[in-house]
Amino acid sequence: MSTIDQRDTDDRTDRVDGREPLLEVTDLQKHFPVHSGLFASVRFDRDSGGLPVRFDESSVKAVDGVSFSVEPGETLGVVGESGCGKSTLARTIVGLEEPTAGEVRFDGERTDEIEESEFRKRTQMVFQDPQSSLNGRRKIGHIIEDPLEGAGWEKSRRQERSLELLEQVGLKREYYNRYPHEFSGGQRQRINLARSLSINPDLVIADEPVSGLDVSVQAQILNLMDDLQEEYGLTYLLISHDLSVVRYIADRVAVMYLGEFVELSPTEELFTDQHHPYTRSLLRSVPNPDPDQPGVQSVLGGTVPSASNPPRGCRFHTRCPDFILPDGFSSDGYEAYERLLDDVRDRTIDADANEPSAVVDAYLGDSDGIPTAARGDAERAVERALEGEWATARETLEAHESVCQSTAPALESTAAGRVAACHLEVDEGGDSREP
Amino acid sequence: MSLLEVEDLRTYFFTADGIVQAVDGVSFEVDTGESLGIVGESGAGKSVAVKSIMGLIRDPGRVVDGSIRFDGRELTDLSERELRQEIRGNEIAIIFQDAMSALNPVFTVGSQIEEVIVENTDRSPKEARSRAVELLDDVGIPDPEQRIDEYPHQYSGGMQQRAMIAMALACDPRLIIADEPTTALDVTIQAGILDLFDDIQEKYETSMVYVTHDLGVVREVCDRVGVMYLGNMVECAPYDELYRNPKHPYTQSLLNSVVTPDETLDEIDPIGGTMPSAVSPPSGCRFRTRCPAAFDDCSKATPPSYDVGEDDPHEVACLLYDETVSRAEPALHESNTDTDPAESGGTADD
Numbered sequence: 102m103s104t105i106d107q108r109d110t111d112d113r114t115d116r117v118d119g120r121e122p123l124l125e126v127t128d129l130q131k132h133f134p135v136h137s138g139l140f141a142s143v144r145f146d147r148d149s150g151g152l153p154v155r156f157d158e159s160s161v162k163a164v165d166g167v168s169f170s171v172e173p174g175e176t177l178g179v180v181g182e183s184g185c186g187k188s189t190l191a192r193t194i195v196g197l198e199e200p201t202a203g204e205v206r207f208d209g210e211r212t213d214e215i216e217e218s219e220f221r222k223r224t225q226m227v228f229q230d231p232q233s234s235l236n237g238r239r240k241i242g243h244i245i246e247d248p249l250e251g252a253g254w255e256k257s258r259r260q261e262r263s264l265e266l267l268e269q270v271g272l273k274r275e276y277y278n279r280y281p282h283e284f285s286g287g288q289r290q291r292i293n294l295a296r297s298l299s300i301n302p303d304l305v306i307a308d309e310p311v312s313g314l315d316v317s318v319q320a321q322i323l324n325l326m327d328d329l330q331e332e333y334g335l336t337y338l339l340i341s342h343d344l345s346v347v348r349y350i351a352d353r354v355a356v357m358y359l360g361e362f363v364e365l366s367p368t369e370e371l372f373t374d375q376h377h378p379y380t381r382s383l384l385r386s387v388p389n390p391d392p393d394q395p396g397v398q399s400v401l402g403g404t405v406p407s408a409s410n411p412p413r414g415c416r417f418h419t420r421c422p423d424f425i426l427p428d429g430f431s432s433d434g435y436e437a438y439e440r441l442l443d444d445v446r447d448r449t450i451d452a453d454a455n456e457p458s459a460v461v462d463a464y465l466g467d468s469d470g471i472p473t474a475a476r477g478d479a480e481r482a483v484e485r486a487l488e489g490e491w492a493t494a495r496e497t498l499e500a501h502e503s504v505c506q507s508t509a510p511a512l513e514s515t516a517a518g519r520v521a522a523c524h525l526e527v528d529e530g531g532d533s534r535e536p
Numbered sequence: 537m538s539l540l541e542v543e544d545l546r547t548y549f550f551t552a553d554g555i556v557q558a559v560d561g562v563s564f565e566v567d568t569g570e571s572l573g574i575v576g577e578s579g580a581g582k583s584v585a586v587k588s589i590m591g592l593i594r595d596p597g598r599v600v601d602g603s604i605r606f607d608g609r610e611l612t613d614l615s616e617r618e619l620r621q622e623i624r625g626n627e628i629a630i631i632f633q634d635a636m637s638a639l640n641p642v643f644t645v646g647s648q649i650e651e652v653i654v655e656n657t658d659r660s661p662k663e664a665r666s667r668a669v670e671l672l673d674d675v676g677i678p679d680p681e682q683r684i685d686e687y688p689h690q691y692s693g694g695m696q697q698r699a700m701i702a703m704a705l706a707c708d709p710r711l712i713i714a715d716e717p718t719t720a721l722d723v724t725i726q727a728g729i730l731d732l733f734d735d736i737q738e739k740y741e742t743s744m745v746y747v748t749h750d751l752g753v754v755r756e757v758c759d760r761v762g763v764m765y766l767g768n769m770v771e772c773a774p775y776d777e778l779y780r781n782p783k784h785p786y787t788q789s790l791l792n793s794v795v796t797p798d799e800t801l802d803e804i805d806p807i808g809g810t811m812p813s814a815v816s817p818p819s820g821c822r823f824r825t826r827c828p829a830a831f832d833d834c835s836k837a838t839p840p841s842y843d844v845g846e847d848d849p850h851e852v853a854c855l856l857y858d859e860t861v862s863r864a865e866p867a868l869h870e871s872n873t874d875t876d877p878a879e880s881g882g883t884a885d886d
Contacts, residue, residue: 182722285810315577315749317793320806342722345795349804386727388752389796392776397756399727404692 121209122170123304123336124194129167129203131186131193132160135409161409163189165360166203168512173303176330176337178351178368180344180383184405186360187340191308194338195226207304222252225297229309231289235281241292242267242277248300266295269332270325287318291325298329308340323350344387348372353518356380359408359416362512366519376521378423415524418505423525427503431470435503438471440464441479442498448491450483457483475501537608538565539743540589540711545602547581547588554815558584558597560767561838566711571737571744573758573775575751575790579811580764582747586713589745590630591619606711626656629704633716635696639688645672645699646684649706656707671702674739675732694725701732711743712736718753730756751794755779763787766811766822768838773850783844783852786823821855833861 136159144155163186171177181187192198194205196212205212212220225248228234235244245266246259254262264274270291281289290310297305310326311319327350329335341347347354348368355365356379364377375381385398400422406412412419426435441464444450450460460483465471471479478497486494499507510522543563549556559581566572574582588599591611604611611623624630632638640648646668653664665684672680675698688696697717704712714733718726734757736742746758754761755775762772763786771784782788789807809826812818818825824834833855842857844850855861 182724287810316795317577317790317807318810320793320795320804321808323795324804324806343795344723349795383724386723387796388723388726388730388750388756390751390755390779390791390794391796392755392779397727397730397752399724399731401724401727404694404725 121173122206123173123175123208124171124338125206126170126194127168127204127206129164129190129193129205130162130201131164131189131198132162132201135159135161159409161407162186162360162411163408164193165408165411167357167360167362168203169355169362169365171304171336171338173336174330174334175353176339176351178339178341178347178354179357180341180347180354181357182383182405183342184408185357186408187342187357188308190357191226191306191338191340195224195306196220197226218251222248222300223302224304224306225300225302227290227293227297227305227307227310229312231286231293232281234293235289237281239280240278241281241284244281244292245296245299247296252300262299263295266299269298269329270295271321285318286314287322290314290322294322294325294329298333298335301333302335304336304338306338306340309342310339311346312341312343319346320349326350344372344384356383359405359411361416361522362520363417363523364519364521365512366516366521370516370519376515376519376526377417377523378421378525379417380521382420382422412506414504414506414508415510415522418503421505425503425505425524427475427501429472429475430501434465434470437465438475438479438498438501441483442495442502445482445486445491445494445498448486450486457487460487472501539568539570539607540566540745541603541605542585542589543603543605545585545588545604546600547584547593547597548600549597551596551815556814557767557817558814559588560814560817561602562764562767562769563602563841564762564769564772566743566745568710568743569737569741570760571746571758573754573761574745574747574764575749575754575761576764577749577790577811579766579814581767581814582764583715585764586630586715586745586747590624590628590713591616592630625652625709626707627709628711628713629707629709630713630715631697631700631704631717633719635693635700636688638700639696639703641688644685644687645691649684649699649703652703652706668702668706671705672699674705674736675699675702676728677702692725694721694728697721697725697729698732701729701736705736705740705742708740709742711745713745713747715747716749717746719748719750726753733757751779751791752796763790766817767814768822768853770823770854771850771852773845773852774848777845777848777850781850783850783857784823784854785827785829785856789826789828821853829856831855 145153167190169177179187179190189198193200207215207220207224242260242263245263249259249262264277267274267276272288272291281292284292311322314322323346326337330337339347339351351368353366354368354371355362356377358379364371364380366376371380375384382400385400388397401420403420406419418424426432430438457480461476461479465476465479478500482494482497485497504524510524512520512522515521515526545559545562547559549558562585564572574585576582584593587593589604589611593599599612606623606627611619614623639645646665649668649671650661650664653659653667654661659667669680669684672684677683677695677698691699718729721729730753737744746754748754758775760773761775761778762769763784764770765786771778771782771787778787779791782791793804793806795804807826812825820835820837821839824830827834839853839855841851841853844852844857
């Protein structure tokens, strides 16, 4: 029963020597169906060949192909706006959600093949809300002991360990018999940390552990997490919306947007030089209290698009301040061209108009920001469209689309230990174009 | 005379556990066109202070003492009815953190704004509608003519907050009170709203009291800032002056604990412990239990405010700045209590 300590210590030594990643995530996906249930997804569809019904299979792609690895003793921060999928990522890694595709390897083994109790012993999660993640009817000493009880520790040893942990997280041994409501938010998060450490895990996944706490308390908890990491040789995966928090504690940072990583970089480098326009915009949005530093710049228009129907190509292109215009287009010209393309896609071009050139003029006008080739193709496309060949029309127009819309950029190396997914960065043989 | 003068405000809550002295002797002023930030940790009494101005304190709370003068008129003497008809909405508007709960889900955004306009001004319903479109346009809602007829749930979080701001502006208030209006929003959305506050102040010349826990936000929208701790205003100064030259030990610790994107772990020195309960606050200076520079006299009486500013007023409520009090020289800049977690976790419950 109590061989855990022995085994853990052995494992840890092996790993540090071997330098294998503790956590390895490969192409992880988690999609949630928009409609669940037997009939909820049935749609009427008169155009279908057989029965006039079809199934709505759309899904929210909360995590859509994420790969990374975390070294033992390292802290990896994952940042992103709300709805980007960072919490789902954490929950899928620990097994609270079943992945749609991809695999998670822990210490070299696939997590779905490791015995569950074994994996749970070595991976613990700390949640955001210290209020609701502690059972209000139980003494905190017992709450801290829970994972140990699951691991089969005897009562007296459990209590001993619990008292020891209380001290380690900066609380008093006398608090053992108190209830969660007697503690402040910061203290409750300390209790959560004590509980997650009780079983002596290797990996702690913390989902927004300090949001909702006051700044001074935040700093205390982050300091404590740092101390505990040193003491226990912990590996952290830290999920946060707050770039400052990540800066403070992470060794490397991944920036997530609409279910994908757009940039992954050592922390210092990320904060001094961003290789993805999204990261840059995010950083410029953080208010800095220092009047000598630049103020907030609101560079991102619009809102995060829906994850059930993410934009084509680069998912960030709809809000990107550095959107790449196709050669020869002005931004007004391209906007007009896109309106035409959108209407061709939606099949909403006025079919009464018989003269293709008249239609093209109505959309593109006489703006000069449109290359002749594109204008010619537009006329051909409208001709096709008026004949009802919508697909050909669309393809003709898409030939002049921006690379940001036509091709999804892959995460590619931009510097030593850094990757970013942006056409600007990998364009022209790694010759990065500064915006 | 300032537009808003709050003097020695005391708002208490009479609960079964005792009297919570949420705001205890707070004074500040806001000039026409000026924006005052109020910062502090949760429980400092920031929200209670501004809600007291609006007369929004409900049982078991009560403004027990002090004066709130708006344009020379004493608000504490007004009845609920007078407040509602003459002050709230048309003279002073308030914007809350949670826009969704402040907007009525069963009416369109437009009808809610129009209602405010018709109630508080002499515009006809038709004029009210065109004014509402104009306001939505001002706060940056795209296609206001269409979106005016949508319901709040059709708006994103950032747009709901913008709609709230449009509603607050609906009858040209002279003072806007904003209570953590961007706290629940993502930073990219927040950046847009902060820009908007700047534009509004320029266009409408409205005064503002902006409550937040985030000093970075204060820097963006406020001219002056007051720092609250456990129901007291401990320091008040122009923002840049306060940031560069903080006088009160609490302000100094607060500035040291702020995590910003250009600081790393080693550069932050959080203040130890947690704020004591407002039911039985420490005697004398309320910060003395956590203050690195505390000395004997600190426990005797609430410290008065001293003006230590050179050009503009810079008020600080701390005996360190009283030249008549003798004390051992405190080592202020090595400040900050022991950050040993064993020390910091325990204080609140003992």
